[in-house]
Amino acid sequence: MRLSSLLSGLCAATLALAAPRTAQIYVQPILTSTSSPVPLAEVAYDPFSPDVAQIVTYEHPELPAESSLVRVGLYETKSATWLAGTTVASTENFAKGYSPNILLTVDRIGGNVISAAVKGVAIDAGQTRDFGPKAIVVVESMGKQPELNKPIVLSPEGKKVEEVEKTFLQKYWYLLAIGAFLLISGGGGGS
Template sequence: MRINALFSALCAAALVQAGFRTAQIYIQPVETPETPSLLAEVAFDASNGAASSIISYEAPELPESAQLVRVGLYDTKSARWISGTTVASVDNFDKGYSPNLVLSVDAHGELLSAALKGVRIDAGQTRDFGPQIVVLPALKGKQPELNKPVVLSPEGKKVEEEEKTILQKYWWLIGIVVFLAMSGGGSEK
């Protein structure tokens, strides 16, 4: 009996952790052709972005001449970027700014791209000055509302609809007129 309880508890714990994925976010100065360096390792859940967290974060060592940095997923074995990359200013790492990592995730939970955004912090409002993570899931867009389709004849010409007669257009008025005629006027005493 205890073995079943232990087994079910382990399965439940595995299901809770099944939604989390990890990713390594890299950073590279745009002006200098250096190899990208690891910026952060994150654990994210596409269905629950609030449960996502930063496992490790290392402030980048950028050269003084750097103005822009590239942020994204990088494969160190093949030495190429494996996701969409974004370009951000090095001002995002200045004092008074908290770096936010923005992850774009598709409907299947796969990471599409990573971005960096520096958010100005107010010491009087918050005590959390560290880096934050924001997960943006891909949502289905609004579908266009289409008019009724164009009907074509076998020759490929537009078929003109027949004009409705007055009786076909206003048949419902006949019922109202009949009702008013039958219910109107009572006998006078």
């Protein structure tokens, strides 16, 4: 009975982690006057297969002409707070001739959104027919660990212990022992 409940609990946890998630991305013009964030896109993603991320809904933002910068990120309307890391982008990313790419950075363990960004990519009508916005998901990964040298040895007083370099005889005594053994045992010739 306990084994079956343990297995069913593990399966439920696996399904909960593997379920696709959605993130509601907001955009807010940065002006001298206060303006509230407006929905930009809803992105469906799976942190375990980031290549299948897709835009569920997208609303082209109506930005004031005097604004040149926008804030992009996850926003909770009930508490009026930004939930994850926000980025600042130029309003030119939403201009004609550009297709917005929405970049989500997600946690590798929980799959939670860490940051959201927008980058406008120039559209070349002769090359492609896919002009719509795209979603890109980047899963954080461990950085390269430093390769450290030999640790410094300290004396009980806290001073650096000077290591004495070994002499030739201390380093290669075994070669001299092998050579002596070969000289002693090498020999007998018959007459």
